[in-house]
Amino acid sequence: MRSFLMMFSCITLLQAQAQDSLWIYLNELNNQGAHRKLIKEYQLAREESGILHKGEYLILYAGAFQNLNLADSAFYYYNEALKDFEHRNLAEEVAETNLIISDLLESQNNLESDHYSYFExxxxxATSVGSPYLMGKGQNYLGxxxxxxxxxEIPLEHFRSAYVHFNSIDSIRLAIVNLMNMGAVHSNRIQDxxxxxxxxxxxxxxxxxKKRMPEYSNQYHDLLNNIGNSYRRSENLNEALRYYKMAETLQVKQYGNITKKILFGNMDLTYYYLGDFENAYNYLYKYDSIKDVINLAQQNSTISDIQEKYDNEKLRADNLEIEKRRLANRNWLIAASLALFLGAGIxxxxxxxxxxxxxxxxxxxxLKHQRVENLLKEQELLSIDAMIEGQEKERQKVAGELHDDLGSLMATIKLHFDNAKVGTQDPALKNAQRLLEEAYQKIRGMAHSKNSGVMSDQGLLPAIKKMAMSISESNTLQVTVEDFGLGERMENSLELSIFRMVQELVANVIKHAEATKVNIQLTQHEDNLNIIVEDNGKGFDRSKLDKExxxxxxxxxxxxxxxxEGNFTVDSVLGKGTSILIDIPV
Known part of the structure; x- marks a missing residue:
């Protein structure tokens, strides 16, 4: 009866306090080491009072099993508590219990358990209510x-967010947990x-x-263990052992076997690195002893069986509800289906x-856009054709005037000057005759140059070679021409277009490139003509050219x-010259 009264007083306290008070009370039980006693008293209370399923009591009961490393029993009673909270529509208690179950399953390293569905x-x-406490716990889980x-950086961001939430509500225990988590990321992942x-x-x-070491013995133990790990990873093994030994002296209130198992494994490894094989063996023995007690494989098997049981129960309940609704709404569904079918067809x-x-x-x-673009393109090409045709006519006109009019006039003047009755030894006369001859030859050269587009008698290659020879005679720019595979002559207008393009490219070199050499290559392969004009000039940035x-x-x-229907490529490097490539089908 005494046990029942104590348990009843505990239940009354749990019912009266908020969820944080419940966990404070559980921590007090942990400090007393009363987990086995709590289980016995709970069982007596059920027998003497007929209490069956109350979520608050079941959470306490499941926590006692979890502290004793009996995860399968804890999982069973957490699920019983979850069912009770769902039945009573206690949304916050349902949410927290789902998180507890998710943590329990994840701690078992059971890959087959669907622990993330509980967290979701x-x-x-938690996100719907915006509670800092719940949001902090959720961010800690995501980390x-x-x-x-x-x-x-992804887990670090979650842990930082959790730390901010817990600091805002002055939750020391959880703030410490997240500081340790951030330290673990830096130690294990970043290796800093x-x-x-x-x-x-x-x-x-x-x-x-806060002077809370006795109250938070688990956190204190984990901190010392983690500090030891950081020194061990920094190869400061003696300092690592100092913190491990401090942790070993502590009485752990919760999850004692699991916590000590981790510590003994670390101490075994550290002694091994120090070459102290006797102590390494002793701690390995302690580690194996605790590992055998925990028996995770058996617990995971039991958890899977319990999970399957609850899934089957839920499935049966869902099937009954579905059948009930199906019978109640059968006629309506038929009518709605027909209407939906017709509506969907329409x-x-x-x-x-x-x-x-x-x-x-x-x-x-x-199509309209394409027609407009084609029209603009055709107009642009027509304007270019007209410009080239006008230039060609102007060249021929100028050449004709130079050759026929001014050239004839100069020839007549020269003839009269040669027949003049003056002394042939006069120096002034000789100079005048020499200058008159130079002027006459320049006029003839200009006439031939302007008329060089008329290639009906000579063809493309001879015209380009003649242009190259004429430019090279100035001794300021050496122009060479190489031809490969040029066969029969092409249509005269095509030859003229090609010649004018080459002529313009060479003129650009003379005016802008400051080059000393130009090489022109013409290669004909089957139905394709390749033209390359290369110079050793100063090069240019085409994007900065003034097109006007x-x-x-x-x-x-x-x-x-x-x-x-050809291809045009410009390859120019400042200070290293320019290469222009033209490919034209012929």
Missing amino acids: KFWEY RKTYLDSNP NDSARYYYFHALDLLHS AILLQKNTIKKRQLAEQEVL KSGMGLTNIEKRVEHL
Whole structure:
């Protein structure tokens, strides 16, 4: 009866306090080491009072089993508590219980358990109410779940967020947990043990400042163990052992076997690295002894059986509810299905019609754009043709005037001057005759140069070679011409277009490149003519050219090549010269 009264008083306290008070009370039980006693008293209370399922009591009962490392029993009673909370529509208790179950399953390293589905239910509720306590616990869970992510900043961000939430509600225990988590990321993932110890010692200072070491013995133990790990990873093995030994002296209130198992494994490894094989063996023995007690494999098997049982029960309940609704709404569903079928058919037809109209409209717009673009392109090419044709006519006109009019006039003057009755030894006369001959030859050269586009008698290659020879005679620019595979002559207008493009490119070299050498290569392969004009000049940045002041210009040459269905490529490097490649089908 005494046990019942004690248990009843505990139940009354739990019912009267909020969820944080419940966990404070559980921590008090942990400090007393009363987990086995709690289980016995709960069983007596059930027998003497007839109490069956009350979620608050079941949470306490399941926690006692979990502290004794009996995860399968804890899982069973947590699920019983969850059912009770769901039945009583206690949304916050349902959410927290889902998180407890998710943590329990994840701690078992059971890959077959669906622990994340429990967390998703918790997280949906936590984000909807915005509680700092719940949000902090959720962010802490996400940090642990993403701990092994390829980017360590992802778990760090979750742990930082959790720390901010817990600080806002002055939750010392949970704030310390997240400082340790951030230290673990720096130590294990980033391998920055100095930064890891910064977080560990910050948590240690927080415990010291609050004077809560006895109350938070688990956190104190884990901190010392983690500090030891950071020193071991930094190869400071003696310092690591100092912190491990401090942790070994503590009485752990919760999850004692699991906690000590981790510590003994670390101490075994450290002694091994120090070459102290006797102590390494002793701690390995302690580690194996605790591992056998925990028996995770058996517990996971039992958890899977319990999970299957609850899944089957839920499935049967869902099936009964579905059958009930099916019978109640059968006629309505039939009518609604018919209406939906007809509506869907009409909607599909309307949708298809709309899509077809839209596609036709889009095609029409596209065709209009293409017609406009083609028209603009044709007009541009016509203007280029007209410009070239005008230039050619102007060249012929100027050449004719130079040759026929001014050339004849100069020849007549020269004839009269030669027949003049003056002394042939007069120096002034000799100079005048020499200058008159030079002027006459220059006029003839200009006439031939301006008329060099007329190639009906000589063809493309001879005209280009003649142009190269004429330019090279100045001794300021050496122009060479190489030809490969040029066969029969091409159509005269095509030869003229090609010659003018080459002539313009060479003129650009003379005017702008400051080059000493130009090489012109003409290669004909089957139905394709390849032209390369290379110079050793200063090169240029084509994007900075003034297209309005460049005569025929590279852009106009490129458009002319495009009109001939060819390809035009410019390769220029400042200080290293320019290469221009033209490919034209012939």
